[in-house]
Amino acid sequence: MEQAAVLTIDRKIGIIRNTRSNKRKEKHMATGMAICKTTKKMVALGAAAMTLHGAFGGEPLIYPASDILAYAKTLEPRLTEIRRDLHRHPELAFEEFRTTAKIKETLSALPGVELLPCSMKTGCLAEIKGSRPELGTIALRCDIDALPIEEKSGVPYASLEKGKMHACGHDGHITINLGAAMVLSKFRPERTVRFIFQPAEETIPCGAPKMIEAGALDGVDMIWGFHINATSDFGNVGWYDGIVMAGGHTLEIKVHGKSAHTAYPEYSVNPIVILSRVVADIDSLKQTIRATRPYSVSMMDMECRPVAHSASPEEGRLVVKTRYHEPEVNDHLVAKIKEIVKSRCELFGATFDIAEEHGLDPTYNRPEMGPLVRENAAALGLPLEHIFASMGGDDFGYYGWKVPAYYMTFGLRTSPDFAIAHTAKFKWDEAVLPPAAAMFASCALRREYPSLPGGCPADAPSKP
Numbered sequence: 001m002e003q004a005a006v007l008t009i010d011r012k013i014g015i016i017r018n019t020r021s022n023k024r025k026e027k028h029m030a031t032g033m034a035i036c037k038t039t040k041k042m043v044a045l046g047a048a049a050m051t052l053h054g055a056f057g058g059e060p061l062i063y064p065a066s067d068i069l070a071y072a073k074t075l076e077p078r079l080t081e082i083r084r085d086l087h088r089h090p091e092l093a094f095e096e097f098r099t100t101a102k103i104k105e106t107l108s109a110l111p112g113v114e115l116l117p118c119s120m121k122t123g124c125l126a127e128i129k130g131s132r133p134e135l136g137t138i139a140l141r142c143d144i145d146a147l148p149i150e151e152k153s154g155v156p157y158a159s160l161e162k163g164k165m166h167a168c169g170h171d172g173h174i175t176i177n178l179g180a181a182m183v184l185s186k187f188r189p190e191r192t193v194r195f196i197f198q199p200a201e202e203t204i205p206c207g208a209p210k211m212i213e214a215g216a217l218d219g220v221d222m223i224w225g226f227h228i229n230a231t232s233d234f235g236n237v238g239w240y241d242g243i244v245m246a247g248g249h250t251l252e253i254k255v256h257g258k259s260a261h262t263a264y265p266e267y268s269v270n271p272i273v274i275l276s277r278v279v280a281d282i283d284s285l286k287q288t289i290r291a292t293r294p295y296s297v298s299m300m301d302m303e304c305r306p307v308a309h310s311a312s313p314e315e316g317r318l319v320v321k322t323r324y325h326e327p328e329v330n331d332h333l334v335a336k337i338k339e340i341v342k343s344r345c346e347l348f349g350a351t352f353d354i355a356e357e358h359g360l361d362p363t364y365n366r367p368e369m370g371p372l373v374r375e376n377a378a379a380l381g382l383p384l385e386h387i388f389a390s391m392g393g394d395d396f397g398y399y400g401w402k403v404p405a406y407y408m409t410f411g412l413r414t415s416p417d418f419a420i421a422h423t424a425k426f427k428w429d430e431a432v433l434p435p436a437a438a439m440f441a442s443c444a445l446r447r448e449y450p451s452l453p454g455g456c457p458a459d460a461p462s463k464p
């Protein structure tokens with residue numbers, strides 16, 4: 001039934017493209033929308049909505065989309081070779097020296113691509129000058145680091161580095177961004193294109209703010225990012241307008257109590273007793289929150305050691321992490337956690353201190369950029385999927401609070417039990433690389449872009 005609906009929509013799209021009269025186009029468009037309502041298939045909904053939009057605006061790209069995709073497909077053997085080489089040699093955050101050398105070597109061989117000076121020890125910046133640079137600069141960003149995971153994927157090109165693995169697919173990200181550079185080296189853009197190969201997405205502190213400090217966004221008008229996505233069907237281009245990934249925050253609470261002999265507990269101020277109440281109270285905070293978007297509070301670590309065999313602990317430590325889409329919700333959570341600690345410590349006569357670490361900003365996809373993703377994917381003939389906003393995080397969020405940004409995904413899932421990212425068995429089909437490279441490159445080849453004010457827009461959720 002769903003498949004039938006998708007096919008019908010495909011036919012409608014064909015008819016709309018070949019229909020000259022706008023009135024008739026509108027009629028077919030209305031029928032297409034009605035079909036969309038009858039199916040739960042998000043792919044169909046997205047594809048119809050955006051292709052119908054594109055049908056009125058003409059071709060969205062400055063070159064025929066079919067030429068771009070066809071060229072990207074010729075790159076598949078080369079992209080596969082690059083990806084496998086990177087996969088064999090994963091490097092952890094801020095140690096991506098070999099990886100950076102490989103990226104620079106590949107970029108240097110591409111006509112029109114120029115490496116930019118960058119003060120970072122790993123990662124790099126490059127640029128293709130646009131034929132009409134006065135139109136502005138579009139940035140294409142990817143991350144490049146691996147994870148401290150022992151690979152068990154069983155692929156013949158598995159990691160050769162003990163305890164390290166490209167388990168989040170950043171080997172694929174590098175390859176897709178290099179593929180985009182290859183496409184743009186052939187199909188020269190009007191606007192200047194900045195390539196950002198960013199180190200250390202997987203750690204806190206992370207690489208994005210450092211890349212921004214190093215000038216990654218200087219002169220950039222708009223930035224695009226992506227992740228390959230094990231929870232989306234293979235080949236689908238995933239879109240979501242608004243907050244698409246969560247922000248994160250960490251509190252390390254230290255309670256200073258008083259030790260006493262087990263024979264005389266009345267002389268003690270026991271941090272175990274205090275922190276057990278703090279944990280229970282924090283866990284009840286959901287009763288006080290009115291959130292329209294998901295959030296979470298997790299107890300991550302707790303430590304209270306006895307001073308001696310028969311002497312109770314003096315110090316206690318608790319680590320709490322929050323995840324959120326709405327910065328207001330996080331502000332509320334953090335304030336309440338502090339109140340709880342203060343009141344419980346006062347009640348029992350302990351002192352405390354709290355260290356905070358702001359982990360990630362939420363990733364905000366500018367809604368005005370969503371139609372561009374949908375139109376480009378349709379022009380390239382790639383299926384769309386309206387993905388769910390995730391509680392995962394990506395430091396791509398940092399860029400989005402500086403310049404208009406959008407983060408899409410490329411689907412990998414080929415079976416219901418597909419191993420997800422950050423697991424030792426994560427593996428995926430490299431056939432995703434060429435269409436993803438074409439799609440990512442297409443973000444820099446638009447005929448037109450919405451004019452968006454720089455930085456965080458007034459109607460966006462408040463800056464974390």
Ligand SMILES: [Zn+2]
Nearest residue numbers: 168170201227
């Ligand atoms: Zn990742």
